[in-house]
Amino acid sequence: MAVEIIMPNLGFDTQSGRLLEWVKQPGDRVAKGDILAVIESDKANVELESVAAGVLLEHLVPPDTDVAVGAVIARIGAPDEVAQRTPVAAVAAPVSASPAALDVSPVARRLADEHSINLARVSGSGVGGRIMRGDVEALIAPSAGTSAANGDFLALPKVRKAARDGGIDLRSVPPSGSRGQITMADFERFRAVAHADPIEPPPPQAEPARSTAPTPMPPAAPIPEGGRDIPLTRTRKTIGERLSKSMREAPHFYVSGEFDIDAAMRKLPGKTRVNDLIQYLTVQTLLRVPELNATYADDRLTQYEHVHLGIAIALEDGLLTPVLPHAERLSLLGIADESRALIERARSKHLRADDLQGATFTISNLGVIKQVERFTAVINPPQVAILAVGTVKPRALVVDGGLHIRNTVYLTLSGDHRAVDGMHLARFMATFQDQLDTMSR
DSSP states (O other): OOEEEEOOOOSTTOOEEEEEEESSOTTOEEOTTOEEEEEEOSSOEEEEEOSSOEEEEEESSOSSEEEETTOEEEEEEOTTHHHHOOOGGGGOOOTTSOGGGSOBOHHHHHHHHHTTOOGGGOOOOSGGGOBOHHHHHHHHHHHHHTHHHHSOOEEOHHHHHHHHHHTOOGGGSOOOSTTSEEOHHHHHHHHHHHTSOOOOOOOOOOOOOOOSSOOOOOOOOOOOTTOOOOOOOHHHHHHHHHHHHHHHHSOEEEEEEEEEOHHHHHTOOTTOOHHHHHHHHHHHHHHHOGGGSEEEETTEEEEOSSOOEEEOEEETTEEEOOEETTGGGOOHHHHHHHHHHHHHHHHTTOEEGGGGSOOSEEEEEOTTSTTOOOOOOOOOTTBSEEEEEOOOEEEEEEETTEEEEEEEEEEEEEEETTTOOHHHHHHHHHHHHHHHHHHHO
16 A cells, blocks of 8 residues: 655644655655655755655645645555556545545544544545545635634644633634634734724814825835845744744743863863763753753643754754754764764755754754853743853863863853743753763763
């Protein structure tokens, strides 16, 4: 049976991705792990790998198309399935068919159950007439536009929660999502209008003589001499939206400390760098302070036993945070190798979909710029903390009552006060020092 290739989830709160180009064409042989397509997410271009081996049977989405996460975009199967595929029109499910006996994808069946859709009335567009997610969504989407009439609508859990908290009936909110769903932007616009103060009408005045000439549009503001407009990229806009939301919703607070890494630097293996050392020590610290290896979303705080380390990387069009999964399993040398490979994939625009998912904690290092002594970083939601790393350089330090010159670094930890307290951040700093002392012996 053919394997469905779906639009992957490319990160927290991502609802869609743009299919930029197909690397493999129908009829091409495909091995598991081969690159099928290049997809643009809100953060970066990623390469979509095949999850199965066989022959690419068909593309279901043309290039340069926005596709909802979870939608089927291609199918891979055996060579003989290419000739055996039946036209969609010839395999429409009869109205009298039993829903349990129909060939339905699990996601499509779940959606149908959630929205009380009779699957016997759905025409399947999949191979052999299989009912796919898109077939069910085609029936759901129209109802979203008339939600007030039938009481049904599409909205993410966070949108529903915001509506409950704000006392707003989502059935009154006009949807603008690609599948008829009510987005957070739709909700915010509706709330702004609903809560706007009424404007007093101006006193009546004599109506001036009407002119038949059209009212000219006001001229656009001129660009100052020497200036030019720079259009914001999709990545830049997304960074602005998400981090602005983080600063609005998450009460940030900060702790900072100076750490003497002089002795540890002298013991670093040949190909490792200070950045690798800080990443390794951070992972070891998070294993001992799990309160910061966590996410907070929809009033739910989740701690993780595995450390999926986000590494902030500055690119030409913005900041990207790929993920080093299961970093707790890696030695110092292992973290050096894996993080270097991850950074290279990010800069060469060869990231995989998995590289952008599931971070539980992030490190942002501006220490490569020697003038950056220290800084504070904005928490990357839904994480509850982020570590900002300044530059490493010789500084005067009092050791055992004497003044010495040591290589030190300032670390600043940002915390989300909804989920963690100051003592958690303080324990992180103390535990980081303990791990550093262990490395320095």
